[in-house]
Amino acid sequence: MQQLLASPDPALRAATPGMPPPLPADRGTTGPDRPRRWPGRQLDIQGHRGARALVVxxxxxxxxxxFDAGATGVELDVRLTADGQVVVWHDPRIEAEKCRPTAEDLIGARVDELTLEQLRTIDVGSRRLSAFPRQRDVPDARIATLPEVLEVGRDRAPEVWWTIELKVDPTEPGVRETRGRLLDGVLEAVAAAGTARRSLIHSFDWAVLELARDQAPELQRSALVVTGVTYTDGSPWLGSLDWREHGDDLAGAVAAVGAHVVSPHHGSVDADLVSRAHDLGLGVLPWTVNEPDDLRRVVAAGVDGLITDDPELALSVVG
Incomplete structure (x- = not known):
């Protein structure tokens, strides 16, 4: 799928291959020749996996x-089923702490080895997590597909940003095929939902971002990273990038891989990283920021958005 938007930004066409274009001064502007830029004119408060501090x-x-809490964006995880459906789920396996079988006992099974029909038999709304004392259960909720979630968002929150994390592990066998099929499914879903102008392709596997750059260069791409774990010498998570050419310059590495946004754990975000990223035309989107002091700290550092389990709290602290 080479073109999801009819008229990509002229800056994208003129950019050096492999490098993201600088963000324009009026990042919220749209028009016939300019896709809307993340995050627009305001700090983007993104609900993590929906709003998991509030609901399963x-x-x-x-x-x-x-959406009801006022989040301006949401982050979600996508995986492939055995029959090629793109589902919204984080874990690679069906975990007992989050899932209740209602037919066949599928606890421990891999999501990619189950069909959508099998996954639909699992109640994923009845198990609350002790880490989130305010979390509300939704008995009998089922795993949804990406098109289903995007459709709900289109109807209820048409201006929301979608940060779609493609769960791909580059150390697993057959990853090249999995990566391509999952990306194809995501591109088809955002095109069908009309959300391409408000979507970030988001992954720890930077090869996903390189593939997205080649297949749909007009979509914005967000590079997830854990410094010292996925971003380190010899890491399999960096696509074609050679860590040794960038070292401590994380923002420079993200720019070199052709992403538009750097998304590190909030603990590694400071004003120097944000300044370097902005100098390169990158946005900064830390995760998962839940505590009031951390929320204030990353906002003071100048981030463009943040991912939080509790968008209601985040908006009360920094909104």
Whole structure:
């Protein structure tokens, strides 16, 4: 799928291959020749897996809770099923702490080895997590597909930003095929939903971002990173990038891989990283920022948005 938008930004066409274009001064502007830029004119408060501090994660009610809380964006995880469906789910396996079988006992099974029909038999709304004392359950909620979630968002929150994390592990066998099929499914879904102008292709596997750059260069791309773990010498998570050419310059590495946004754990975000990223035309989107002091700290550092389990709290602190 080479073109999801009819008229990509002229800056994209003129950019050096492999490098993201600088963000224009009026990042919220749209028009016939300019896709809307993340994050627009305001700090983007993104609900993590919907709003999992409020409602059981990655369920449609959790996304609705994020919208109702005032989140301007949502982050979600996508995986492939055995029959090629793109589903919104974080874990590679069906975990007992989040899932209740209602037919066949599928606890421990891999998501990519189950069909959508099998996954639909699992109640993913009845298990609350002790880490989130305010979390509300939604009994009998089922795993949703990406098109289903995007459709709900289109109807309830048409201006929301979508940060779609493609869960791809480059150390697993067959990853090249998995990566391509999952990306194809995501591109088809955002095109069909009309959300391409408000979507970030987001992944720890930077080869996903390189593939997205080649297949849909007009979409914005966000590079997830854990410094010292996925961003380190010899890491398999960096696509074609050679870590040794960038070292401590994380923002420079993200720019070199052709992403538009750097998304590190919030603990590694400071004003120097934000300044370097902005100098390169990158946005900064830390995760997962839940504590009031951390929320204030990353906003003071100048980030463009943040991912949080509790968008209601985040907006009360920094909104």
């Amino acid at each position: 994660e990655n369920t449609i009610p959790s996304f609705l809770a994020a």
